[in-house]
Amino acid sequence: MQQFGVIGLSVMGKNLALNVRNHGFSVSGFSIDKPEVDALAKYEDDKLKPCYTWEEFVDSLEKPRKILVQIMAGDPVDQTIQKLIPLLDKGDIIIDGGNSNFHDTNRRYHELKKHGLHFIGMGVSGGEEGALNGPALMPGGDKEAYEEAAPILTAMAAKTEDGRACVSYIGPEGAGHYVKMVHNGMEYAIMQEISEVYDIMRKVAHKSNKEMADIFAEWDKGDLNAYLIEIASQVLRQKDDLTDDDVIDHILNVASYKGTGNWMLEDAIKLGTPITVVAEAVLARFMSKATTREGKEVVYDGEVASDLIDNLGKAMYLAQIVAYAQGFQQLTMAAKAYDWELNYPAIAQNWEAGCIIHAKTLYHIEDAYADGKQLDNLFQDPYFAGVMEKNLPALRAVVKLAAEAGVPTPSFSAALNYLESIFNPSLPANMIQAQRDYFGAHTYYRNDREGVYHTEWYEEK
Ligand code: 6PG
Numbered sequence: 445m446q447q448f449g450v451i452g453l454s455v456m457g458k459n460l461a462l463n464v465r466n467h468g469f470s471v472s473g474f475s476i477d478k479p480e481v482d483a484l485a486k487y488e489d490d491k492l493k494p495c496y497t498w499e500e501f502v503d504s505l506e507k508p509r510k511i512l513v514q515i516m517a518g519d520p521v522d523q524t525i526q527k528l529i530p531l532l533d534k535g536d537i538i539i540d541g542g543n544s545n546f547h548d549t550n551r552r553y554h555e556l557k558k559h560g561l562h563f564i565g566m567g568v569s570g571g572e573e574g575a576l577n578g579p580a581l582m583p584g585g586d587k588e589a590y591e592e593a594a595p596i597l598t599a600m601a602a603k604t605e606d607g608r609a610c611v612s613y614i615g616p617e618g619a620g621h622y623v624k625m626v627h628n629g630m631e632y633a634i635m636q637e638i639s640e641v642y643d644i645m646r647k648v649a650h651k652s653n654k655e656m657a658d659i660f661a662e663w664d665k666g667d668l669n670a671y672l673i674e675i676a677s678q679v680l681r682q683k684d685d686l687t688d689d690d691v692i693d694h695i696l697n698v699a700s701y702k703g704t705g706n707w708m709l710e711d712a713i714k715l716g717t718p719i720t721v722v723a724e725a726v727l728a729r730f731m732s733k734a735t736t737r738e739g740k741e742v743v744y745d746g747e748v749a750s751d752l753i754d755n756l757g758k759a760m761y762l763a764q765i766v767a768y769a770q771g772f773q774q775l776t777m778a779a780k781a782y783d784w785e786l787n788y789p790a791i792a793q794n795w796e797a798g799c800i801i802h803a804k805t806l807y808h809i810e811d812a813y814a815d816g817k818q819l820d821n822l823f824q825d826p827y828f829a830g831v832m833e834k835n836l837p838a839l840r841a842v843v844k845l846a847a848e849a850g851v852p853t854p855s856f857s858a859a860l861n862y863l864e865s866i867f868n869p870s871l872p873a874n875m876i877q878a879q880r881d882y883f884g885a886h887t888y889y890r891n892d893r894e895g896v897y898h899t900e901w902y903e904e905k
Contacts, residue, residue, distance in 0.1 A: 445470075445504065445505060445506035446470045446471055446472040446493055446504050446505050446506065447469045447470045447471065447505075447506060447510070447596065448464050448469055448470070448471045448472075448505075448510050448511075448512070448596050449471065449472045449473070449474065449501060449502075449504070449505045449509060449510065449511040449512065450464070450471060450472070450473045450474070450511075450512045450514060451473075451474050451475065451501070451511060451512070451513045451514065451515065451524060452475055452480075452513060452514040452515035452524075453473050453474070453475040453477070453480035453481060453483065453484050453514075454475075454477075454480060454514075454515075455572045455575070456514050456541075456568070456572065456575045457473070457475070457480075457512075457514035457515070458473070458480070458483065458484055459572055459575035459576035460512060460514055460541065460568070460575045460576075460579070460600070461473045461484065461492065462487060462492075462576055463575060463576050463577070463578070463579075463600045464596060464599075464600055465487070465489075465491045465492045467596075467599035467600055468491075468599070469491070469596050469599065470490075470491040470492070470493070471491065471492055471493070472492075472493045472494075472495050472501055472504045472505060473492070473493070473494055473495065473501075474494075474495040474496075474497075474498070474500075474501035478496065481494045481495065481496055482494075498527055498528075498531060499531065502528070502531040502532065507533060507535070507536065508533075508535040508536050508537055508562075508592055509532060509533070509536040509537065510536075510537045510539065510592065510593045510596065511528065511536070511537065511538050511539065512539045512541050512566075513525075513538060513539065513540050513541065513542070514541045514542060514568075515542060516542065517542040517543050517544040517545065517548075518544075518548075521540055521542060521544060521548070521552070522548075522552070525538060525552060525555075525556070529556075529559055529561070532559075532561055534559075534560035534561070535560065535561075535562070536561055536562070537561070537562040537563075537564060537589045537592060537593060538556065538561060538562070538563050538564070539563075539564040539566050539583070539593065540552070540563070540564070540565050540566065540621075541566050541568045542568075543567075543621075543624065543628070543702065543704050544565060544618075544621050545621070545625075545707055546565070546617075546618030546619075546621040546622040546625060546707075546711075547618065548618075548621075549563075549565030549584070549617065549618030549620070549621045550617045550618040552565070553565065553585055553616075553617050553618065554617075562585060562586045562588075562589030563585050563586075563589075564583045564584065564585035564586070564589055564590060564593065564620065565583075565584050565585060565617075565618050565619075565620045565621040566581055566582060566583040566584070566597075566620050566621075567580075567581070567582030567583075567614075567620050567621055567623055567624020567625075567627060568580075568581060568582075568624070569582075569624065569627055569795075569798065569799035569800055569801075570602065570798045570799050570800065571800070574602065574798050574799070577602075578600070578601060578602030578603060578610070578797070578798050579600070579601065579602060579610075579798050579799070580601065580602055580610040580611070580627075580794050580795055580797065580798035580799035580802070581597055581600075581601045581610065581611035581794070582611075582614050582620045582621075582623045582624050582627070582791075582794055583597065583611065583613060583614060583620045584613075584614040584615050584616065584617065584618060584619035584620025584621065584622070584623070585616065585617070585620065586616070587613055587616075590613045591613075594611075594613075597609075597611050598611055601798065602797040602798025602799070602802075603797060604793060604796040604797050604807075605796070605797070605807075608793060608796075610793065610794045610795070610796060610797050610798045610799070611794060612787065612790040612791075612793065612794055613787075613790075614786065614787075614790075614791065614794075615779075615784040615785060615786050615787075616784060617782070617784070619782075619784045619786065622711075622775075622778060622782075622784075623775065623786075623791055623794075624704070625704050625707050625708050625711070626708055626771045626774055626775055627771070627795065627799060627800070627801055628704035628705050628708065629704070629705045629707075629708030629709065629719065629722040629725075629726075629771060629774075630722065630767045630768060630770070630771040630801050631672075631705070631800050631801050632701075632705035632722060632725040632726060632729070633705075633721045633722045633724075633725040633767035633770070633855060634670070634672050634764055634767050634801060635672060635725070636721075636724065636725035636728050636729075636854070636855040637721070637725075637760060637763045637764060637767065637855045637856065637859070638672060638673070638676050638760070639728075640846075640851075640852075640853045640854075640855055640856050641756050641759075641760050642656060642676070642680075643851050643852075643853075644756060644842065644845070644846055644849075644851055644853070645659065645753070645756065647742050647743075647744055647849065647851055648744045648748060648752070648845060648846070648849045648851060649748055649752050649753065650748075653680045653681070653690045653692060653693070654680070654681070656680050657677045657678075657680035657681045658677075659753055659757075660673055660674075660676045660677035660680065661674075661677040663757050663760070664677060666757075667761050667804065667805075668757060668760060668761050668764070668803075668804075669803060669804040670764070670801070670802065670803030670804065670805070671799075671800060671801070671802050671803065672800065672801065672803075673803075679691075679692055680692055697732060698732050698733050699728070699729040699732045699733075700729075701726075701729050705722065705725065705726050705729075706726050708722055708774065709722060709723050709726050711774070711778065712774055715774065715777045715778060715781055716777070717770075717773055717774045717777050718770070718773070718862065718865075718866075719770040719771075719773070719774055720770070720858040720859075720861065720862050721763070721766055721767050721770055721855050721858045721859050721862065722767065722770055722771075723858070724854035724855045724857075724858040725854075725855050727854065728854050728855065731854075742849060742850045742851055744849040744850070744851075746848065746849065749841075749845075752845070754838075755838040755841050755842055756838075756842055757838075758834070758835040758838035758839070759835065759838045759839040759841075759842040759843075759856065761805075761831065761835060762831060762832065762835040762836065762838070762839050762859065762863075763839060763855065763856055763859035764803070764805060765805060765822065765823075765828060765831060765832075766859040766862050766863065767855075767859075768805060768806075768809060768822060769821060769822035769823055769828070769862075770862070772788060772809070772813075772819075772822050773820075773821060773822075775788065775791065776788075776819075776820070788809075788813035789810045789811075789813045789814050792806045792807075792809040792810035792813065793806075793810050796810070808825075808827050808828070809822065811825075811827070812825035812827065812828065821866055821867075823863070823866065823867070832863060836860075836863060839856065839859065839860050839863070840860060842856060843856050843857050843860050874888075874891075877889075878899075881898055881899060881901070882899075882901045885898055
């Protein structure tokens with residue numbers, strides 16, 4: 445009998461199946477798309493079994509069955525679950541490894557419980573390469589079901605620098621997919637920040653692609669060490685297949701999205717979480733489609749300070765941390781709202797390798813939340829408070845220069861405004877409250893006494 449099953453054998457599913465096999469576990473693979481099964485069959489051996497029917501697949505698995513469903517999120521997941529229900533036995537475990545919306549995962553978790561089946565909604569990050577060699581895994585659902593699958597998931601997951609697996613039980617219901625959604629929102633934010641740095645370097649500092657590639661590579665050796673910084677460097681070095689130019693100069697500047705970052709923003713709106721950088725990153729993708737492209741190119745011929753690149757690196761590091769701070773702020777608020785007990789250091793550890801946002805900073809984040817430390821905001825931690833103090837002038841200088849040069853920096857500006865606001869004792873919301881009370885008698889709280897107040901604004905005094 446096989447120890448693990450994978451349904452859906454496109455690149456991700458196939459690579460995850462091979463990953464399980466490569467770690468010494470036996471695995472069956474099935475897809476409704478026969479050519480996908482044929483492609484897996486090329487790797488068939490005593491540990492890897494291609495299956496051509498639902499029954500053959502289900503019957504090949506030892507109980508409790510552990511079935512990873514790696515298909516397109518949405519209706520196909522529901523259809524697959526409906527197909528599986530009559531074929532499975534009580535206690536079997538279905539793991540959805542797609543980018544499913546956590547609301548769907550909540551619903552599926554409760555539906556399957558009624559059938560005596562366990563449902564694990566598992567975020568999987570790392571793309572094709574990660575799927576084969578070690579992804580970051582974010583499983584949520586029943587703890588006991590996770591424990592059953594843990595040996596296999598632990599073996600297949602990416603490992604941190606000190607050899608710990610990038611997988612741990614996240615929490616009940618759709619918590620795993622929620623954490624993956626937050627991962628993706630931060631992914632959008634950091635990618636937008638990198639694109640703004642690129643824009644300033646090319647338009648203000650007049651750097652060539654090669655020079656920028658070298659700068660990103662240099663940053664990747666220090667505090668900014670991160671997968672997205674590393675690939676920014678590689679992107680800038682890549683030659684085009686169709687012309688003699690660098691490929692970056694021929695890629696249309698319209699950003700696509702499947703929408704997981706948008707979902708984070710949707711839930712932030714529901715929870716009231718000020719994830720300003722993520723919001724700007726989502727909106728910047730919309731702007732890349734909506735812009736009329738009718739304006740003139742920015743030509744900056746002003747003075748460029750000799751420390752611009754150094755400032756950009758410092759500003760980028762701080763802005764990257766703001767993205768993480770906002771992600772963790774949303775997790776903290778979601779944990780309260782949805783009554784999930786989230787383990788923040790474990791989540792940071794899950795992201796230290798394998799996933800798209802993996803970065804050296806995550807080791808500091810793990811430390812910040814270690815030993816049950818409660819933080820309302822990541823910047824309350826001494827290490828991050830120190831970075832804020834040290835790098836804030838650089839972030840301010842970069843935003844100022846970009847504003848002068850006419851280069852838009854929505855995410856950098858949002859990061860700066862976030863930092864100017866998050867510890868601010870005197871934000872001007874009193875004016876908003878006064879006006880609400882003025883035109884709508886909406887009442888307000890006072891800063892000097894308890895209770896709810898209303899002013900008769902029109903009264904002649
Ligand atoms: C990952 C990625 C992955 C996918 C994104 C792309 O963690 O491996 O996040 O899930 O590449 O969903 O998202 P967009 O198409 O929305 O940019």
